[in-house]
Amino acid sequence: MSKFGTLVMGPAGAGKSTFCSALIQHLQHNKRPCYYVNLDPAAEDFAFEPDIDIKDLISLEDVMEDMGLGPNGGLIYCFEFLLENLDFLTDPLEEVTEDYLIIFDMPGQIELYTHVPILPGLVKHLMRGSLNINMCAAYLLESTFIVDRPKFFAGTLSAMSAMLMLEMPHVNILSKMDLVKGQVAKRDLKRFLSADADLLADDPAHRLEDTENPNRDADPVSKNNIMAGESFNRLNRAVAQLIDDFSMVSFLRLDAQDEDSVGAVLSYIDDAIQFHEAQEPKEPRDIVDTDMT
Numbered sequence: 001m002s003k004f005g006t007l008v009m010g011p012a013g014a015g016k017s018t019f020c021s022a023l024i025q026h027l028q029h030n031k032r033p034c035y036y037v038n039l040d041p042a043a044e045d046f047a048f049e050p051d052i053d054i055k056d057l058i059s060l061e062d063v064m065e066d067m068g069l070g071p072n073g074g075l076i077y078c079f080e081f082l083l084e085n086l087d088f089l090t091d092p093l094e095e096v097t098e099d100y101l102i103i104f105d106m107p108g109q110i111e112l113y114t115h116v117p118i119l120p121g122l123v124k125h126l127m128r129g130s131l132n133i134n135m136c137a138a139y140l141l142e143s144t145f146i147v148d149r150p151k152f153f154a155g156t157l158s159a160m161s162a163m164l165m166l167e168m169p170h171v172n173i174l175s176k177m178d179l180v181k182g183q184v185a186k187r188d189l190k191r192f193l194s195a196d197a198d199l200l201a202d203d204p205a206h207r208l209e210d211t212e213n214p215n216r217d218a219d220p221v222s223k224n225n226i227m228a229g230e231s232f233n234r235l236n237r238a239v240a241q242l243i244d245d246f247s248m249v250s251f252l253r254l255d256a257q258d259e260d261s262v263g264a265v266l267s268y269i270d271d272a273i274q275f276h277e278a279q280e281p282k283e284p285r286d287i288v289d290t291d292m293t
């Protein structure tokens, strides 16, 4: 039998630890066992004591002090150290049975999900090694991002970057929905949940389309700036359209204080894990270069 787990990720302050706690509480209420793994080497206070805490292996504070590194370099060092000492995770996780949901609480440094190839190695170890955990990534983005539409699409791209890098079942979650309740009409909210590209085109706060400036032709600097603005606009819209066309990113809603909302998100995570488990493992395809004949 396989083990099951979820990797809770997202930018700093997105609500990852709060979601982990709400999830643990919900699982406890439903008499479902869970196993909590803290992988944030800077995390301090926990509502629930982790079963595994990376700080027992290495802490960010020590690394910064001993190695003279900053918080980002220190975090990368901690994860490289973890990858060199994977028994720290493997030994206790081998004992965890399939009844448990293993919850991995991740740090918020965005570099980890975008351009440092550390997490793929960790995920590969957890999912494909002797542990063979069926996992789903839960990527949290703060719902207040929807107030600033370009920021929302930038956040959506960070979620996509994690999806592409990790190649594992993945759900995206707009966290802290209580903070935007009443501020966004239901109809508008739907457009954010499925990342509708037209959100950029009809953004009421759009500032770059200053084509009506009467001095634009007379002032070459102003003209160049406006041209750059226009081409950036077109580029932004093209990227948003790509996300929209391929239905690449859609979001679930989460209010961590509302147990029904937590339960609903959990059921999506469960489904994503089970759907993945049901898939036949694919044989790698033969590479046939048709131009070589």
Ligand SMILES: Nc1nc2c(ncn2[C@@H]2O[C@H](COP(=O)(O)OP(=O)(O)OP(=O)(O)O)[C@@H](O)[C@H]2O)c(=O)[nH]1
Binding pocket: 010, 011, 012, 013, 014, 015, 016, 017, 018, 019, 040, 106, 107, 108, 109, 175, 176, 177, 178, 179, 254, 255, 256, 257
């Ligand atoms: N209103 C509201 N606040 C929330 C919710 N979830 C988290 N918060 C608050 O948002 C802040 C950050 O939450 P954390 O859970 O620490 O976020 P995190 O992503 O774990 O943060 P880092 O580990 O620092 O990246 C805290 O003040 C939480 O109380 C929510 O659903 N609603």
